[in-house]
Amino acid sequence: MATPLSSETSHTVRRTLEFVQHHRLAKGDRLPSERELSERFGVARSSVREALAVLDAMRITERRPKSGIYLRNAVEDGGLDALVLQADLGLTFDPQVTRDVTEARIICEEQALRLACQRRTDADLTRLHQSLQTYAATIQAGGDLAEADVDFHLALVAASQNRILVRTLTPLMLMSRRWRERYFESDAIRRRSLADHRAFVAAIEARDEVTAAAQVRRHVETAAADVRALAEQGGLAATNTT
Amino acid sequence: MATPLSSETSHTVRRTLEFVQHHRLAKGDRLPSERELSERFGVARSSVREALAVLDAMRITERRPKSGIYLRNAVEDGGLDALVLQADLGLTFDPQVTRDVTEARIICEEQALRLACQRRTDADLTRLHQSLQTYAATIQAGGDLAEADVDFHLALVAASQNRILVRTLTPLMLMSRRWRERYFESDAIRRRSLADHRAFVAAIEARDEVTAAAQVRRHVETAAADVRALAEQGGLAATNTT
DNA sequence: CTACCAATCTGGTCGGACCAGATCAAGCAA
């Protein structure tokens, strides 16, 4: 439930990204050949190719047949999934990123909640209550709340009937999940979080756009501030690669 | 500049996604083994593995060592990059998706523009004017405006100083780019689009949040409506896979 | 019927091989 990618592939993806950063390669620059990378990393070429296929799909690199591998975007750019991948690999822990993710989450979730108030169906309410149930149960059992949290927020956005918004939020939630694993250790926070979530559902049920929007904004901002405080206490290892 | 993925890998990714859809596999279901897929698709196992590495990174599948390949998400879910990939492969052309993408774009771009009005630097203005210049030049030369359009909108969002928003918008822009290739064939539209863009930059320069937000909303909505009209004229081949 | 063990299947990784186009430098011609 936690493993992101198979060991060797992720290892090679990581090494490759590190190589790019270490050598300060810019957009359009060429990377070493597959054969050289495989030798340098001590893995077979087939493993390198798997990693490159991933980087290609992420739009980070571009493989030109018979020519070479080129950097399509700087490592800092690229798609959202690429960012999740980097987070999974422990390559991104920039405080700037956490700020930006929080901001983006608020933008998307606030508007999604407004839409949800307008369009939510009974099925959405059912799913939300179910997720809430799981959330409460997880608190009781002392389980991994981060996962339940992701599920709830995605259910929230799903009520907007906009699948693209769900897809947009998914990577943002996955990223912030990592930061919040420590965060959810506090019992007070766990309970407050549950209360917040219940309020969201109530607002959606009542189709109260204004309240829902204000609540989610405050919720995400508060959570982000708490995480930041934790980080400053030295709670999070910063692998600042920029 | 147009090629999304290498031929064979994308071919196999496509076949795999089609297999999943055709067999109506649900979350948690198991796919055939790599060896069987390679035989079924008529490609080497190494090619299948590259495709699976991509699907894995996209969080569509999950490969459990010594066990099998399982569907992590329904094909309709997954990350944003996965959607771009599907669009690249011609697997997604659902009118519902275009509506959702438009909605998501408006949400993100409108707020991004507001932030841009607050935070834009002189460097941002320079880049915007540069992009505008390229845009005008492309119109003159009769070139591919879709690409210049993506560049401009990303530059717009970049002025918000929020990299995550840029990453969020990137897949949305890449997707809509495909729909708009036909759209930009009309000369009237090309010119109107340029005028709109100039207005955005002016609003950002003047730090006029309200105007900028309203403009971008109208711009995206209008463009989406035009594309829809084109599609209904039979202008776009619908490969509705749902 | 249960419990245990071995054949089988699976993904993970490796190494080598061939192809055809891109690249580039050496050598030839002007």
Added chain:
DNA sequence: TTGCTTGATCTGGTCCGACCAGATTGGTAG
């Protein structure tokens, strides 16, 4: 000397076969 042709080299794309070790499963012995 300069410019162009040409061939060796390099590169990614694809395929094949092999080995490993853990998961799975079926059959057999108790």
